[in-house]
Each structure stands twice: as C-alpha cells, then as structure tokens.
Amino acid sequence: MIRYANGMPANEIESSGLWQKAQASQGIGACVELRKLDDGQVGMRNSRFPAGPALVLTGEETRAFFVGVKNGEFDHLLS
Template sequence: MAANSIEAEGAWQKALRSAGTGSCVELRPLDDGTVAMRNSRFPEGPALVFTRPEIDALLDGAKKGEFDHLAA
C-alpha cells in the first residue's frame, strides 16, 4: 500500500508517553481492517501494514511482558 493512500485514511495515534520526545511509533487503523505502523521521525517514510491477528498477537505479547527485554 502506498504511503499516500494510507495518508488518506485518517489520523495517526501514538502513545501519550512518547509525546514531545520525537521517538514515537504511530499506528492507525485502515479501512480494510489492517493497521499501519510508522516511525514518527520519518512521517514521509514507509509504513508497515499488519493484519488484525498480527496486531492482536503483538499487543498480547506486550501486555504479557514478552518484549520487556527490549525496553531501555
């Protein structure tokens, strides 16, 4: 999916904790049920697009602490 077609779909959302730091991962739901993810430092750069089951697995793993070793 081209970045410009993603731009037409709506607003990006980022975690409140990242506000003002410039180090943000932003997400937005797309009309087809997928979810786009991008680095806010590069808003014109590429976005990764994930299926709903992929996002559900990511969020479940994050809630269970499976990625805590990646946090600074």
C-alpha cells in the same frame, strides 16, 4: 478498493482513521504511530519519518503483538 502494502510511504496511506501515538511518547520524539486502515488492517510508522515506509499489519497480527507487549514478552529489548 484501496490497497495497502508493507513499505509504502506512510504519508500516502489514505484512511478515515488518524495516526495515533502513545501519550508516553508525546514531546520526546520517540513516537511510533498507528492508524486503523479502512480495510481493517493497521498501519505503523515512525513519526520522525512521516513519509518513510509503513508497516501494514492485519488485525490478527496487531492483536498478537499487543498481547505479547502486555505480557512483557518484549521487555528484554528495552535498555
């Protein structure tokens, strides 16, 4: 079984899922990419540093984050 860990190089994450970024970030170099991992977790990386460290989130953590984003809980972080 593949083991994923926070901080592992994102380019070493093997999974049947593809890295995906928001359409709004296409072409502007401000891309956070997500990838569904084979064990149900979600990998997150900065597309400017594809070999940099990945953040690995459980499905529950990912859901909670997305709900917070949709509810505007992080809007104060935008400049």
